[in-house]
Amino acid sequence: MHIAVTGNIGAGKTTLTTMLAKHYGWDAQFEDVDHNPYLEDFYADMSKWSFALQIYFLGSRFRQVKEIRESGKNIIQDRTIYEDAHIFAENLNDMKLLSDRDFNNYISVFGLMKSFVSAPDLLIYLKSDVPNLVKKIYKRGREYEASISIEYLSKLNQKYEKWISDYTEGKLLIIEVDDLDFVEKPEDFGFILEKIEAELNGLF
Numbered sequence: 001m002h003i004a005v006t007g008n009i010g011a012g013k014t015t016l017t018t019m020l021a022k023h024y025g026w027d028a029q030f031e032d033v034d035h036n037p038y039l040e041d042f043y044a045d046m047s048k049w050s051f052a053l054q055i056y057f058l059g060s061r062f063r064q065v066k067e068i069r070e071s072g073k074n075i076i077q078d079r080t081i082y083e084d085a086h087i088f089a090e091n092l093n094d095m096k097l098l099s100d101r102d103f104n105n106y107i108s109v110f111g112l113m114k115s116f117v118s119a120p121d122l123l124i125y126l127k128s129d130v131p132n133l134v135k136k137i138y139k140r141g142r143e144y145e146a147s148i149s150i151e152y153l154s155k156l157n158q159k160y161e162k163w164i165s166d167y168t169e170g171k172l173l174i175i176e177v178d179d180l181d182f183v184e185k186p187e188d189f190g191f192i193l194e195k196i197e198a199e200l201n202g203l204f
């Protein structure tokens with residue numbers, strides 16, 4: 001079984017991934033954030049570091065795809081490789097922070113990798129509006145994320161909405177998280193578990 005949690009920056013992916021892995025006793029795969037050699041520089045100068053960061057995330061995410069294929073274990077994954085290309089890289093190109101030449105080069109490598117990627121059995125999209133994302137990013141308190149603009153988050157949210165509305169690769173569960181506090185309220189976490197189990201009925 002492979003479940004992936006998807007959503008904008010601050011939506012609650014890492015928190016929910018951790019809680020689900022603990023609840024079901026599954027392995028969790030997290031994004032390479034704390035030891036990422038480019039992320040802090042990227043937020044200080046997006047145009048300069050966008051290509052290096054995209055290549056880094058692509059490599060790191062592909063390593064995870066390989067592990068999922070080879071491990072045979074039940075895995076819950078915090079963000080997918082699709083988001084790097086269809087959300088982040090595309091948005092940086094739209095914002096002219098990643099040149100057409102670098103974007104085309106990136107997409108050609110991504111295209112080769114994509115043939116090795118299997119969609120998750122279930123994709124869980126955590127949908128959140130921009131003011132709530134801002135609050136949660138602030139609550140998390142990573143210093144280098146203080147420069148993230150409302151414009152950047154809004155554009156990413158638009159990309160997420162479009163990508164999710166076109167997503168046909170597998171089962172999809174959309175959870176509107178703004179009125180849920182699955183961290184503090186066990187009933188809200190229970191609500192999410194019920195939804196997941198209804199989607200996976202027969203696969204458990």
Ligand SMILES: Nc1ncnc2c1ncn2[C@@H]1O[C@H](COP(=O)(O)OP(=O)(O)O)[C@@H](O)[C@H]1O
Nearest residue numbers: 009010011012013014015136139140180181182
């Ligand atoms: N539903 C929620 N209710 C309350 N706080 C939340 C919720 N989801 C996430 N948080 C808090 O918001 C912050 C960002 O969450 P995180 O899981 O790191 O987001 P992501 O991995 O999507 O960027 C964390 O401090 C987390 O505790």
Ligand SMILES: Nc1ncnc2c1ncn2[C@H]1C[C@H](O)[C@@H](COP(=O)(O)O)O1
Nearest residue numbers: 008009010031033054057084088089145
């Ligand atoms: N592909 C990416 N391009 C740019 N930035 C990215 C990419 N993938 C993740 N990120 C950033 C966004 C956040 O600052 C951190 C961690 O992501 P989060 O959504 O908070 O788990 O990495």
